[in-house]
Structures are given as structure tokens and as C-alpha cells.
Amino acid sequence: MRRLLLATCLVTWWAGAAFAADPAEVTRGKYIFGAAGGCGCHTEPKGQPNAGGKKFEGPFGTVYATNITPDKTTGIGGWTDEQIITAIRLGRRPNGERILPVHPFTSFNGMADGDLKAVVAFLRSVPPVSRKNTPKKITVPMFESVFLPAWLVTFAAKETPPAAAPVSGVARGEYLVRAVGHCGECHTPRSAMTMAVDNNRFLAGNPKKTGPEGQLSPNITPDKDTGIGSWTEDQIVTYLGTGNRPDGDVAGGLMGESIQGTLAGYKDMTKADLQAIAKYLKAIPAVKNKIE
Numbered sequence: 206m207r208r209l210l211l212a213t214c215l216v217t218w219w220a221g222a223a224f225a226a227d228p229a230e231v232t233r234g235k236y237i238f239g240a241a242g243g244c245g246c247h248t249e250p251k252g253q254p255n256a257g258g259k260k261f262e263g264p265f266g267t268v269y270a271t272n273i274t275p276d277k278t279t280g281i282g283g284w285t286d287e288q289i290i291t292a293i294r295l296g297r298r299p300n301g302e303r304i305l306p307v308h309p310f311t312s313f314n315g316m317a318d319g320d321l322k323a324v325v326a327f328l329r330s331v332p333p334v335s336r337k338n339t340p341k342k343i344t345v346p347m348f349e350s351v352f353l354p355a356w357l358v359t360f361a362a363k364e365t366p367p368a369a370a371p372v373s374g375v376a377r378g379e380y381l382v383r384a385v386g387h388c389g390e391c392h393t394p395r396s397a398m399t400m401a402v403d404n405n406r407f408l409a410g411n412p413k414k415t416g417p418e419g420q421l422s423p424n425i426t427p428d429k430d431t432g433i434g435s436w437t438e439d440q441i442v443t444y445l446g447t448g449n450r451p452d453g454d455v456a457g458g459l460m461g462e463s464i465q466g467t468l469a470g471y472k473d474m475t476k477a478d479l480q481a482i483a484k485y486l487k488a489i490p491a492v493k494n495k496i497e
């Protein structure tokens with residue numbers, strides 16, 4: 206009984222602390238968070254959801270994903286909605302500092318306002334975790350002052366946000382793939398020299414050398430020999446919804462993580478959304494690009 210009382214008190218306190226967010230908006234936000242793969246980069250394996258700390262090695266040095274829980278001092282609890290949205294879609298912190306494009310803001314830039322606002326409501330609804338961000342270690346001189354701004358201007362293609370998120374059909378699939386699911390961040394070939402994505406070969410895959418975290422990302426264009434042209438729409442839907450491949454194997458690596466997600470993942474998308482994605486993947490140009 207006492208335990209129940211304590212639990213009730215905690216719940217009441219927490220509900221009060223997180224101010225009265227519209228529960229439907231939070232649910233919608235959780236859905237979009239899942240469609241973005243559960244923002245798994247911000248959760249360490251077996252760690253507290255969204256508390257950051259996961260390590261990313263790049264040609265410029267090492268960065269650690271940041272705490273995106275609503276903790277006031279170590280997370281984003283002190284930021285306004287607008288500041289959180291600016292960080293997600295433009296890669297700018299409230300203090301003006303740039304966020305490295307390891308955070309896929311050039312894709313998230315294409316997210317509709319309504320979806321971003323819902324994601325913010327959801328991010329504010331999860332328990333705050335006090336965990337200080339680990340400072341990045343940049344090894345390239347003048348990387349952030351000179352190289353990164355120049356790189357962004359030269360190479361960072363940006364998605365264009367629609368006035369409102371498309372609700373159905375191929376347009377919905379395109380929106381989910383390009384902006385929310387940011388599939389191209391891993392599946393679109395990157396130049397080994399500049400690490401810029403080559404959108405002329407959209408979703409044609411990356412070998413380990415240019416793949417995310419050194420992982421090979423298959424060609425998912427409809428090319429019959431080197432892509433997923435032989436997969437049916439239903440097989441794509443099943444894969445994204447469960448991780449089960451047509452050949453009986455299961456999705457591994459970063460794909461497995463994005464499908465499973467954290468508090469939600471690709472697997473939590475509705476059948477209609479997964480079908481829209483499958484239709485879109487069937488409609489993009491087939492690119493012959495053998496990934497080994």
C-alpha cells in the first residue's frame with residue numbers, strides 16, 4: 206500500500222514537472238521518433254534511453270552523442286521548443302555552436318513543422334537523466350572554424366521541408382525515407398575523399414569504407430542484380446516491420462538497431478506507412494552498384 210502511494214506520488218510529481226503536454230501530441234511524437242529509427246545513436250547499448258554517450262569516430266576525431274533527455278542541466282530540458290527544433294533540423298545549438306553532421310540534420314531538415322513539434326513534446330515526456338555530455342576530441346586543426354563550414358556550404362545537400370507531412374501514397378513514402386527515416390544517410394554512397402553523399406546514386410549503398418560506423422550498407426534501389434529489385438513490396442514491409450529478410454536471415458548491425466529502435470523504432474510504423482515506403486523504394490531509379 207505504501208509502495209503504491211509512493212508510486213502515485215512520483216507519477217503525480219512527474220506529470221506536474223513535465224507540464225501538461227497533450228497526450229495525443231506525445232503519442233504522435235513517439236511515432237515519428239520511431240519512424241526516425243528511435244534516435245538510437247543517442248542511446249548507448251543497454252544505456253538509459255536518450256541519455257547519450259555513444260561514441261562516433263570520424264576522419265576529424267571522435268564525438269559522443271549528446272544527452273537529449275529533458276534534464277535541465279545536462280540534457281535539453283532548459284531549451285525552448287524552437288531551440289530543440291533548430292538543433293534537430295539545422296544543426297545549431299542555442300549558443301550558436303554547430304552540431305557535426307554526424308547528427309543527420311541535412312535529412313531532418315526535410316521534416317514538417319508539425320512532426321518536429323510532436324517529437325519535441327515526446328522528448329520532453331521521457332524521464333530526465335542526469336548525464337554530462339562527453340566532450341568531443343577534434344584532431345584536425347581548424348576543423349570546426351574553417352573546414353566544417355566550407356564542407357557544409359559545398360557538400361551538404363538539404364531536404365526541403367513540406368508545409369505539412371504528406372499523409373499517404375508514394376509522397377508519404379518519400380517523406381518517410383528522405384527526411385524522417387534518413388535512410389540515405391547510411392544507404393546513399395559517400396565519397397571516400399569528402400564523405401559527402403552522392404544523391405545522383407540515391408540509396409545505392411556503401412561499402413564498409415564509407416558506410417556508417419564502418420558498416421556495409423546494401424544497395425536498396427530496385428536494381429535486380431545489385432539492389433533489392435527482386436524483393437516484393439510485402440517483403441520490404443516485413444523486413445522493416447520485423448527485421449526478417451526474405452532469405453530467412455534477420456537484419457543486423459545499425460539496421461537491426463533502427464528497426465528495433467529504442468523507445469520506438471521502424472518496427473512501430475503502421476502497415477500503411479511501411480507500404481508507402483516500399484512503394485517509394487520501388488519507384489526510385491535503379492542504380493547498378495555492387496556492394497561487397
Ligand code: HEC
Nearest residue numbers: 386387388391417420421422423425455456457458459460
Ligand atoms: C544507421 C544506418 C542505417 C539507416 C538509417 C538505415 N539503414 Fe537500412 N541497412 C543498414 C545496414 C548496416 C544494413 C545491413 C544490415 C545487415 O547486414 O543485416 C541495412 C539493410 C537494409 C535492407 C536490406 C537490404 C539487403 O539487400 O539486405 C533494407 C531493405 C534497408 N536497409 C532499408 C532501409 C530503409 C528503407 C531505411 C529508412 C527507413 C533504412 N534502411 C535506414 C543501415 C541503415
